[in-house]
Amino acid sequence: MRLSQLFTKTVRDAPGGEVSKNAQLLIRAGFVYKEMAGVYAYLPLGLRVIEKIKQIVREEMNPIDSQEIIMTSLQRKEIWEQTGRWSDETVDIWFKTKLKDETEVGLGWSHEEPIVEMLKQYVQSYKDLPLSVYQFQTKLRNELRAKSGIMRGREFVMKDMYSLHSSAEDLEAYYNRAIEAYRRIYARLGIGDDTYVTFASGGAFTKFSHEFQTICDAGEDVIYLHRGRNIAINEEVIDDAVAEMGINRDELEKVKTAEVGNIFNFGSQKTDDMGLRFTDANGNQASAYLGSYGIGITRVMGVVVEKLADEKGIVWPEAIAPAKVYLIRLGDNEAVMRHADELYATLTGRGIEVLYDDRDLRAGQKFADAELMGIPYRVTISDRLEADNKFELVVRQNGVQELLTQDELLAKLG
Amino acid sequence: MRLSQLFTKTVRDAPGGEVSKNAQLLIRAGFVYKEMAGVYAYLPLGLRVIEKIKQIVREEMNPIDSQEIIMTSLQRKEIWEQTGRWSDETVDIWFKTKLKDETEVGLGWSHEEPIVEMLKQYVQSYKDLPLSVYQFQTKLRNELRAKSGIMRGREFVMKDMYSLHSSAEDLEAYYNRAIEAYRRIYARLGIGDDTYVTFASGGAFTKFSHEFQTICDAGEDVIYLHRGRNIAINEEVIDDAVAEMGINRDELEKVKTAEVGNIFNFGSQKTDDMGLRFTDANGNQASAYLGSYGIGITRVMGVVVEKLADEKGIVWPEAIAPAKVYLIRLGDNEAVMRHADELYATLTGRGIEVLYDDRDLRAGQKFADAELMGIPYRVTISDRLEADNKFELVVRQNGVQELLTQDELLAKLG
Numbered sequence: 114m115r116l117s118q119l120f121t122k123t124v125r126d127a128p129g130g131e132v133s134k135n136a137q138l139l140i141r142a143g144f145v146y147k148e149m150a151g152v153y154a155y156l157p158l159g160l161r162v163i164e165k166i167k168q169i170v171r172e173e174m175n176p177i178d179s180q181e182i183i184m185t186s187l188q189r190k191e192i193w194e195q196t197g198r199w200s201d202e203t204v205d206i207w208f209k210t211k212l213k214d215e216t217e218v219g220l221g222w223s224h225e226e227p228i229v230e231m232l233k234q235y236v237q238s239y240k241d242l243p244l245s246v247y248q249f250q251t252k253l254r255n256e257l258r259a260k261s262g263i264m265r266g267r268e269f270v271m272k273d274m275y276s277l278h279s280s281a282e283d284l285e286a287y288y289n290r291a292i293e294a295y296r297r298i299y300a301r302l303g304i305g306d307d308t309y310v311t312f313a314s315g316g317a318f319t320k321f322s323h324e325f326q327t328i329c330d331a332g333e334d335v336i337y338l339h340r341g342r343n344i345a346i347n348e349e350v351i352d353d354a355v356a357e358m359g360i361n362r363d364e365l366e367k368v369k370t371a372e373v374g375n376i377f378n379f380g381s382q383k384t385d386d387m388g389l390r391f392t393d394a395n396g397n398q399a400s401a402y403l404g405s406y407g408i409g410i411t412r413v414m415g416v417v418v419e420k421l422a423d424e425k426g427i428v429w430p431e432a433i434a435p436a437k438v439y440l441i442r443l444g445d446n447e448a449v450m451r452h453a454d455e456l457y458a459t460l461t462g463r464g465i466e467v468l469y470d471d472r473d474l475r476a477g478q479k480f481a482d483a484e485l486m487g488i489p490y491r492v493t494i495s496d497r498l499e500a501d502n503k504f505e506l507v508v509r510q511n512g513v514q515e516l517l518t519q520d521e522l523l524a525k526l527g
Numbered sequence: 528m529r530l531s532q533l534f535t536k537t538v539r540d541a542p543g544g545e546v547s548k549n550a551q552l553l554i555r556a557g558f559v560y561k562e563m564a565g566v567y568a569y570l571p572l573g574l575r576v577i578e579k580i581k582q583i584v585r586e587e588m589n590p591i592d593s594q595e596i597i598m599t600s601l602q603r604k605e606i607w608e609q610t611g612r613w614s615d616e617t618v619d620i621w622f623k624t625k626l627k628d629e630t631e632v633g634l635g636w637s638h639e640e641p642i643v644e645m646l647k648q649y650v651q652s653y654k655d656l657p658l659s660v661y662q663f664q665t666k667l668r669n670e671l672r673a674k675s676g677i678m679r680g681r682e683f684v685m686k687d688m689y690s691l692h693s694s695a696e697d698l699e700a701y702y703n704r705a706i707e708a709y710r711r712i713y714a715r716l717g718i719g720d721d722t723y724v725t726f727a728s729g730g731a732f733t734k735f736s737h738e739f740q741t742i743c744d745a746g747e748d749v750i751y752l753h754r755g756r757n758i759a760i761n762e763e764v765i766d767d768a769v770a771e772m773g774i775n776r777d778e779l780e781k782v783k784t785a786e787v788g789n790i791f792n793f794g795s796q797k798t799d800d801m802g803l804r805f806t807d808a809n810g811n812q813a814s815a816y817l818g819s820y821g822i823g824i825t826r827v828m829g830v831v832v833e834k835l836a837d838e839k840g841i842v843w844p845e846a847i848a849p850a851k852v853y854l855i856r857l858g859d860n861e862a863v864m865r866h867a868d869e870l871y872a873t874l875t876g877r878g879i880e881v882l883y884d885d886r887d888l889r890a891g892q893k894f895a896d897a898e899l900m901g902i903p904y905r906v907t908i909s910d911r912l913e914a915d916n917k918f919e920l921v922v923r924q925n926g927v928q929e930l931l932t933q934d935e936l937l938a939k940l941g
Contacts, residue, residue, distance in 0.1 A: 180534060235534050
């Protein structure tokens with residue numbers, strides 16, 4: 114994409130009142146637009162990042178036999194009343210509204226109950242199990258405060274997956290497959306090394322649920338790490354967990370983290386409450402076992418920004434960067450412009466995504482924009498470089514700079 | 528995809544209370560799930576259709592230099608007050624809700640005002656124009672009645688595009704490019720021949736706006752067609768239009784239609800109201816010209832179902848079918864099963880999407896499902912066909928049946 118055509122521009126200062134680093138950087142770089150506190154629109158480059166994260170998640174959910182669907186934002190009161198979760202006392206983040214006939218409806222902050230209700234239509238026999246479905250849904254949550262940018266929004270995109278099983282053992286096995294799929298996702302997103310499967314407060318069925326926590330100063334959680342045994346425990350269950358696992362508290366390291374995913378074993382409580390049962394192989398009615406598995410897509414995008422950014426701006430991992438290369442042409446020398454155009458055509462022809470800074474701006478502004486936007490590879494062509502038949506390549510992550518011929522450059526960028 | 532793995536199933540009867548043909552068929556075929564009147568979830572096969580329609584639209588919007596973004600569902604009251612459209616008297620389809628601090632917020636039924644507000648941040652100079660942005664957004668509209676299935680929902684997916692220009696002439700030129708892009712879209716969706724650019728009631732700037740109307744018995748509109756001159760006029764402006772164009776009313780044919788798109792020239796009224804102005808080449812503040820261009824993605828899916836379905840079920844055009852081929856294996860002969868598996872692998876290996884009916888069901892049920900689901904090509908392999916080394920190919924649209932060798936079949940399916 115030519116930056117002369119892109120309608121967004123970088124800005125020097127984040128808007129007043131925006132206190133989170135991730136939102137400040139994303140707004141300054143032109144990736145997001147703040148509609149109100151906790152509510153952000155995604156502009157062309159931001160949308161590209163979201164779509165890349167979604168695609169990685171999709172590529173890890175499909176192989177564990179989950180099927181993509183899309184539920185609705187508007188939700189019926191009666192469905193949530195079955196489990197006691199319609200009440201604002203029980204769930205304090207509902208947005209609710211009314212149909213013309215005054216019927217109260219909710220706006221989806223979660224989709225467990227609607228999913229179970231929908232699945233009743235398709236699950237009658239043990240032959241219909243196991244099954245797994247997932248969606249990328251825009252969730253609406255009436256958060257009292259929203260000061261963490263896109264890490265905790267009132268409106269945000271979440272991947273939520275739900276699996277249904279004929280036995281606790283089958284759910285347990287799938288739950289473990291999901292943990293492995295999640296590990297692959299965080300590795301691909303570039304935060305795998307600092308992301309821990311963490312014991313957290315359980316629920317209906319199990320003593321603990323599992324969260325995925327990424328070490329991050331801007332995070333809202335605290336976990337205790339046992340690096341030797343690779344165990345992580347959320348602060349909220351630390352007493353129970355150390356007792357259960359026979360860990361000495363002195364061996365634990367306390368770190369600030371951001372939750373980037375959570376998985377939950379509901380056992381058969383929710384399905385029993387909602388009357389989703391099935392006929393087993395002996396012809397008897399049996400309880401079904403439910404697991405749920407969430408990843409906040411926009412939240413994890415915010416965590417990546419918080420964690421990897423440096424003083425110059427965002428640093429995207431290549432897998433989710435809006436483009437791989439930021440191509441800068443300097444000056445108005447015709448040969449330079451022609452060569453830059455040619456290189457742009459060559460790279461895009463090879464399927465490499467390029468932001469081509471063909472704007473009539475000073476070098477300093479172009480370099481600053483490349484750094485703020487966090488594109489992995491910066492390639493510059495100028496009068497002086499042209500004279501030597503060289504391109505300058507700078508790696509955003511570590512600042513390493515090389516002068517390369519076109520062949521060398523193409524070999525490097527693949 | 529193997530149907531033995533797909534969690535949805537076809538059902539013989541549509542749910543009681545569902546009066547629209549499109550929703551009845553889509554629910555029976557397992558493509559959609561009804562959450563409440565006018566609110567439908569999209570299951571795996573339905574989501575595939577939506578994504579294919581979106582991709583076609585995307586492929587026609589990008590070449591007219593429009594940039595994809597995603598705005599928000601939650602919207603600020605103050606933005607809509609600038610144009611007088613916050614009031615429930617003026618706009619009677621708002622869903623509204625409240626933040627914790629009692630601040631009223633709206634749920635996006637349209638995005639013209641939020642888009643203009645956002646663009647203020649990026650448009651200062653004539654050099655920033657023209658620009659065009661579009662999104663695929665889930666719109667919420669508090670319709671009093673919702674009896675047209677996915678053709679008129681309370682929650683639905685819309686592609687809305689907005690263009691901004693420095694002059695009325697430039698907007699006019701872009702508006703005409705958009706009309707041509709829309710024509711290409713409807714042609715690719717398989718309803719081009721019956722879709723007319725139709726004069727409809729105008730607004731701020733122009734006498735008429737333009738709708739795209741598709742001849743459809745289930746439609747809610749009536750248009751008057753002059754086939755000779757290829758003119759179509761919405762009933763609401765018929766008097767004005769015949770006068771303006773010097774048409775004899777006797778030459779017009781009255782037909783029922785469904786609106787599948789609309790485009791609108793706002794002139795500079797909305798941007799003036801909202802204070803989006805720019806500095807022209809002479810350094811003066813000038814008015815900006817706004818166009819808006821909508822296509823209801825789920826609506827058009829419903830229209831395709833209504834228009835093309837027959838007494839056996841849905842008939843998808845190949846471009847938006849959830850799969851190209853419905854592969855049926857009959858009986859439990861091992862050679863048949865092996866050959867069916869091999870053909871499935873061969874077809875998918877060639878990038879052809881296949882629904883493989885590997886279920887243990889009677890032939891009649893499989894044929895009925897293939898027809899209900901509306902997959903363009905049905906391929907059957909059975910004992911008897913196996914003996915002749917033949918496959919049966921049936922075209923869903925016209926029922927034409929052929930017995931083909933594997934080579935002939937592959938040549939046919941590309």
